[in-house]
Amino acid sequence: MFIYDHELDASAKDDISEEAKQQLFHNMCDSFQPAGSFKPLTTFASAFHDWWQRSLVSNTPTFRKRFKISFQDAIETSLRQATYKKDHQIIPDLKTYIDIRRGSVYGTLVLTLIQYSRGFDLPDECLAHETLKHITECMMDAGAWANDIYSFNNEQAEGHYNLVSVLMNANPSMSIQQAMDQAGQMVIDVYADFQRLRHELPSWGADIDSQVEKFVDGLGDMISGNLCWCFETERYFGSEREEVKRTRRIKLLPPKTTVQENILHSQKNAKTKYLHGSPVCRNCKGGHTATSTECSKYKEFQQKIQKTIDQYSSTSKVARTPAQNNNWNNLEEFPQLKSIDNINLIEKITEQIISAVEQATQRIFETLNKKFQTLANKLGFDIETDAEAELEETVRIKNNINKNLGQTSPRNELYETNNNQNETPGIGIKRKDISPNILSQKSKNLNTNHSL
Template sequence: MGPAAQQFYVPDLLSILNLQSNTNPHEDVVRAETEKWVYLYGIFTDVAWDKFLESDVPRFASRTFFYADRQKLRDCSDFCLLMFALDDITDDEDKKKGTLTSQASIHAMQSNGPALSSSPAERMIKDYRARFFKATGPILQRRLLKGWEATFKAFPKELEVRESKEVLSIEEYTLIRRDSCALRMAFTHIEYALGIELPDGVYENPVFNELYLAALDMAWLLNDVYSYGKEHAKGQATWNYLTVVMHEKSGNLQTAADYSGVKFRELYDRFIDAKSRLPSWGKPLDSDVAAFLEGVGIWLAGTLRWCFEMPRYFGPHYEDISFTYLVDLGVFDA
């Protein structure tokens, strides 16, 4: 017997990766520090703060950067909390307000000068920027700035689609989602956590770019599939890969979820194939590239583990779903 109309099975994406996911030994210490850092800016009301804490973003950072030393885990955790906080703050903004938020966020990250306003979010961005720039060289700084600008320029496009209830084609959606997902910046933090800086020539290599895009697509795809219930409850599911697939392929929710699992497998196979075709840049760069690619795998596996450890995406029955993979849309709060 298949699932009811308001239920669907999400694919077991972790089994496709077949990678272990550990936690960082500095998780508990860093959790207290990084949550205090966000709290002191006063971004959330008491109720919203309690809701935000349920996601346990420091655990997310612990799983995705389990190899980082204490200070780098703290910085990566702060980055993750900053991005999750901005995501929650802007979640209900319309295009007009969201565009202003995006412009202010870009200015706060790119400018050495003061923030355009005294908003807590802009001050947090300024704070994080100063620390990241102090700890890194020009290559990672440039890479972070480029990813940040791409993310917040894509965000108003996302809001426009949400407001209009337009459903894009798979190709159109993919091109915008690659930027709006903020994962280019997350991957830059993999380099930072490893203590490496890959030269631009590596990123410009077509084979490396092929596997990089495959990893990027896997990362936002898993987020879309596992967060569908939450977005559906908020009336925001038009901006989700499952909706896009249902529209383009004329299928139902279950067939779209099944299709996403197949797509994830194709992307992973593409990643592995491209990895086998990478050129050699000689020592020690080849070792740095290999470490980065391992870090990407850790990011993907860690994200998938975390999704089943917190109620952020699967609601109150997240522990059950980790065994059954059956999502009930009726249990989500708007």
């Protein structure tokens, strides 16, 4: 839709004739024609036609009917809006402007696309309900008014009017900042109306209510998505969009002309149809009618059209062959499974890989244990070997026997503290040194105890 809006802006700035503009917009409506029979005049028409052909696979007859009607309404509304501005060379009042602005945001088209993106078509009964209609109007107003606030700087520089200009025109004593504040408050108020109205919706049954809830969520996503997009694009704030988002301040561009000057200029051109009895072209101001093929603007526009056709249209269309259904009874259409020999070979290779990994892991553990043993000996720690562990288990059994006999285990005496012991500090651990005499005496007791 932003691309479509850009096409409208471009056509307005090019000041093409009304006849050419009608031809341009009608070409957009013809985008629904079957593939191969449509000749686009613009990039948008070509892209839209391609999208429509691809969407036919997934959309429904209800969507097609609604979308075609809403799309044509959007184009006709755009034409009516342009005609209104030309015929009414004044800034409208607020109520009139709001009605016109709602028609320029392609509301019904957006509503149809939201349903398509969510995968359902709401019944006509729901869409015609007053509460839901008011909710959709809130979405249109919130998006349009926020867009007017963001685009005011560019529009005032070009001498165009929007919501801010309408508010200032209604109250001449109002400054730009005051008009901005009032427009911002209008957006906040419509947000509140949106939230209030969604809780006042009636019930159409569990299934329809679920679809309506998703639809209203989609309307909210459109509101927030529009705000995010305005700061993603350089359309409104250029390269300073992040700074504007942070400070919420803009530097007004120097106006090329004012709204009043634009209105006076349009009124003057509207009254000037002939010069000294000769026709004056509205497009190039030449001495011929606006529909003449000798008009330089007309020739220039025809060249643009032909260039676009040559760039985006092709005489050769690649037709897609529809996929054929598989014959489930024909074994030749399905690949054969792997043979048993291949499966056995894979299993053998897998076993060899697992065995190699286990052996490598075992060697790594053995190397780490040796290094750990060496490091522990250097630091002064006593690390039990397998023999010591076995001896410890034997002594534990003897201790149990000695307890029953009321004796003291020599193994426990082996680790008792000597009265004249020397303590050697380790890394956070104190190791007790035992004199050789004590060790020899304990060994005798140990041997005696083993003889029991």
